[in-house]
Amino acid sequence: MEDLLILDIFWNKRLVKDSSGNEFEIFRGKDYEKDWVDLGFGYSKNSRGVFLWDNECFKKYAKQIDLTSFEMIQANTSENTFYFKDVNSIYLDSYMSGQVKIENANPKKFQLIDIDKGYITSNDKDFWYGTELPYRISNMTPINESYQRVDDSIFFGHTHQVLCDTQTFEIINSKVSTVARDKNYVYFKSEIIEGACPKTFKFMEDCIADDSPPYLECDIHFYAKDKNFAYFINVPFGFKIIKTKDLSNFRFIVRDGIGYGIDSNFYYEKGRRKKLK
Structure with a gap:
């Protein structure tokens, strides 16, 4: 050689x-x-550790991993989700969790329920990606991609219980997956939007209608209002209460491909007030 x-x-x-x-x-x-072993899909191992291409993986668990028995269990390349196991533990590398060891998961009693949705079971416990669930998946009914109903409870993101009136809980608009209401409150994810009126809260028709003109980040940026305030909603990240003094004239417009809230005196870019020129 x-x-x-x-x-x-x-x-x-x-x-x-x-x-x-x-x-x-x-x-x-x-x-x-x-000593090099191809684990599949760019992953490999040798006597020094586990690698994705040339970058070391699972560094946090390097001293815990049994390299001799470490292997890939299953992969979902379209979702960038890869499960591994060794003689002691289950490991996951996913865009939803990062590189983690799934605590309390037993490799000898491990089963993938739905790799597309991140559901696994082990030791009579169910997991969503790397997180142990406080319920069994068989008792869970998805409301949409964000909220789940389990018996008489509502969860956001599988693990955060929403302290709500479960009988009246509903998604306000199917295009905005992280905003919901019951008879008492409006919720962003599992958080109450203080001061929002559930009876009058609605999204601006010009940013939610099927024939609305396209604008930058139109799939995650929306404006709404109720009898008290206007609101900017960033579906994955947060919301902003807009305390306009001209609520009756508050509306949504698209200008140069960007969506804005606007009233008689100001326009609102991502909820931030700016003086009209």
Whole structure:
């Protein structure tokens, strides 16, 4: 191997030339770096650790991982979700969780329920990605992609209980998955929007209608109002209460491809007030 000239280097092999001028491929794990093992989908292991391409994975758990038994269980490449196990534990690398060890999951009693949704079960406990659920998945009914109903309880994001009136709880508009109400309050995720009136709260028709003109981040940015205030909603990240003094004239417009709230004196970019010019 020492007299080979390396012509090109790939992740799992090399193109080389010998002293006679013959070109051929040699393979990592077989012909060189013989402790290297391809785990699939860019993941590998050797005697030093676990890697995704050339970057070390699961660094936090490096001293806990049993490298001899470490292997990939299942992968969902479209969701960037990959499950692994060793003799002691279950590990997950996902856009939803990062690189984690799933606490209280037993590799000997582990079953994937739905890899697309991140549901697994182990030891008579159910998990959503890397988080242990406070209920069994069989008792859960999805309300939408954000909220779940479990018996007489409502959860946001599978783990955050919404302290609400469960009989009147509803999603206000299907396009805005993180805003809901009951007879008493309006909620963003599991948080009460203080001062919002559930009876009169509604999203501005010009930003929610199917024929509304497109605008920047129109899938996550929305404006709403009720009898008290106007509101800017950023679906994944938060909300802003707009205390306009001209609520009756508050409306939504699209200008140069950007959506704004506007009243007689100000316009509101992502809920932030700016003086009309």
